[in-house]
Amino acid sequence: MSFDPANHIQDLQYFGEFGGVNPSISDSSTYTFLSAKTMFDTFEGNAEGCYLYSRHSTPSNLYLGQALAAMEGTQTATVAATGMGAITPALLQYCGAGDHIVSSRTIYGGTYAFLKNFTPRFGIETSFVDITNLEAVAAAITPSTKVLYCESVSNPLLEVADITALAELAKKHSLVLMVDNTFAPLSIAPHKLGADIVLHSLTKFINGSSDTMGGVICGSQELIDQLRNVNDGACMLLGASMDSLRAASILKNLRTLHIRIKQHSHNAMYLAQKFEADGLKTVYPGLKSHPSHELFSRMMNPEYGYGGMLTIDAGDLETANKLMELMQERNLGYLAVSLGFYKTLFSAPGSSTSSEIPLEEQAQMGLTDGLIRFSIGLDNDIKRTYEMMRQCMVEVGVLS
Numbered sequence: 477m478s479f480d481p482a483n484h485i486q487d488l489q490y491f492g493e494f495g496g497v498n499p500s501i502s503d504s505s506t507y508t509f510l511s512a513k514t515m516f517d518t519f520e521g522n523a524e525g526c527y528l529y530s531r532h533s534t535p536s537n538l539y540l541g542q543a544l545a546a547m548e549g550t551q552t553a554t555v556a557a558t559g560m561g562a563i564t565p566a567l568l569q570y571c572g573a574g575d576h577i578v579s580s581r582t583i584y585g586g587t588y589a590f591l592k593n594f595t596p597r598f599g600i601e602t603s604f605v606d607i608t609n610l611e612a613v614a615a616a617i618t619p620s621t622k623v624l625y626c627e628s629v630s631n632p633l634l635e636v637a638d639i640t641a642l643a644e645l646a647k648k649h650s651l652v653l654m655v656d657n658t659f660a661p662l663s664i665a666p667h668k669l670g671a672d673i674v675l676h677s678l679t680k681f682i683n684g685s686s687d688t689m690g691g692v693i694c695g696s697q698e699l700i701d702q703l704r705n706v707n708d709g710a711c712m713l714l715g716a717s718m719d720s721l722r723a724a725s726i727l728k729n730l731r732t733l734h735i736r737i738k739q740h741s742h743n744a745m746y747l748a749q750k751f752e753a754d755g756l757k758t759v760y761p762g763l764k765s766h767p768s769h770e771l772f773s774r775m776m777n778p779e780y781g782y783g784g785m786l787t788i789d790a791g792d793l794e795t796a797n798k799l800m801e802l803m804q805e806r807n808l809g810y811l812a813v814s815l816g817f818y819k820t821l822f823s824a825p826g827s828s829t830s831s832e833i834p835l836e837e838q839a840q841m842g843l844t845d846g847l848i849r850f851s852i853g854l855d856n857d858i859k860r861t862y863e864m865m866r867q868c869m870v871e872v873g874v875l876s
C-alpha cells in the first residue's frame with residue numbers, strides 16, 4: 477500500500493472556537509488552572525490536555541505538530557522556532573559527554589558547524605562520512621555511537637541517502653536514525669522507510685512563503701514527551717519554542733504544500749532536462765545521470781516528483797556570480813539563500829550556505845566554487861523561464 481502524506485494531512489479536521497474553519501489561535505503565553513492540584517500534576521507531566529506555559533506547548537503548536545506528524549506518519553511531533561531549533565535539541569536529547577555521532581558529511585552548513593565545532597565542547601564527537609557508501613558508514617560506528625544522522629536529499633549536492641539500508645544498520649547497532657527531510661517533503665517519507673526521527677526546517681518548502689522560520693521533530697510519543705519534559709527536556713530547556721501566531725500561519729500554508737511541491741518538481745525537472753541537454757553539468761535526482769536516480773525512484777511517492785532543488789556548474793565563482801546577478805536583474809529569481817519560495821532562489825553554496833565547510837573538504841566532496849544551487853519556483857510558464865535563463869547563460873559565456 478502506498479502512503480499518501482497529503483491525504484493524511486487532509487483527513488485531520490479542526491474547528492475554531494466559534495465554529496471557524498481555521499482553528500483558533502492561542503494568543504497567550506500562560507494558562508489558568510481551575511485547581512492548584514492540576515497545576516502540580518501538569519508540571520509532573522501527568523495532566524493530559526492541560527496547557528501550562530507556551531514554551532512547553534500551545535494549542536496552535538499542537539495542531540501544527542499533529543499535521544506534520546500525519547504527513548510523516550509518525551506518532552506525534554513537536555514544532556520549534558527554527559529548523560536548527562529542532563535539530564539541535566533532538567541531537568542533544570540523545571547524546572551527552574562521551575557519546576559519538578555518525579553523520580553524513582554533506583549536510584546543511586549550520587548542522588555541520590554544530591556537530592563539528594559546538595558539540596565537541598560537551599564531549600560529543602562526530603565522524604563525518606560519505607553517506608552513500610554504506611561500508612564507510614558501518615566502519616565509522618563505534619561502541620559509543622548513539623545517532624546516525626543524514627539528510628534524505630543532501631544540501632547542496634543532492635546526494636540521496638538509502639534510508640532503508642541505513643535503518644537496518646541503525647537497528648543492528650541500536651542507533652537512532654535521524655533524517656532531515658527539508659529538501660524532500662511529501663516526495664520522501666523517511667519514517668515509513670525506517671527512520672526513527674524525521675526533522676524539517678519549516679522555513680523552506682513547508683511554509684513556502686519565506687516570511688517566517690520554523691522547525692519540527694517528528695517521532696514517537698515517548699521521545700516528544702522527553703523533549704518537552706520540564707526537568708530534562710532539550711526543547712523545553714533550550715527554549716527555541718515556536719510562537720502560536722506563526723504556528724497558525726504555517727498550518728494554513730501547509731494546506732497547499734502538495735500542490736506547490738508538484739509544481740516545484742515539474743518546473744525543476746523541465747529545467748534540469750533542458751540544462752543537461754544544453755551540455756551544462758546539472759545535478760538533479762530526477763535525471764537518469766544522477767548517481768542516486770534509481771534509489772530516489774525506489775523510495776519516493778511518485779506523484780510529488782523529485783523536488784525543487786537542482787544545481788549547475790558555471791565553471792568558476794566569478795562566472796557563477798555574474799550569471800546570478802544577471803538572472804536577478806531579469807527578474808528570473810532572487811540571489812538569496814534559503815529555498816521553497818514561489819520565486820526561484822539561487823546562491824553559490826561554496827561561498828555562502830556551506831562556507832562553514834573548509835575549502836579542502838568542499839573540494840573532496842565535489843562542492844566546486846562555480847556551483848549554483850537553485851530552488852526552482854512556481855513559475856506558470858517554465859518554458860519561457862528556461863528561454864530567458866538560457867539567454868543569460870549565453871550572455872555570461874556559460875553557453876554559446
Ligand SMILES: *Cc1c(COP(=O)(O)O)cnc(C)c1O
Nearest residue numbers: 558559560584631658677679690
Ligand atoms: C535551512 C535548513 C536547516 C536549518 O533550518 P533553519 O530554519 O534555517 O534553522 C536545516 N536543514 C536543512 C536541510 C536546511 O535547508
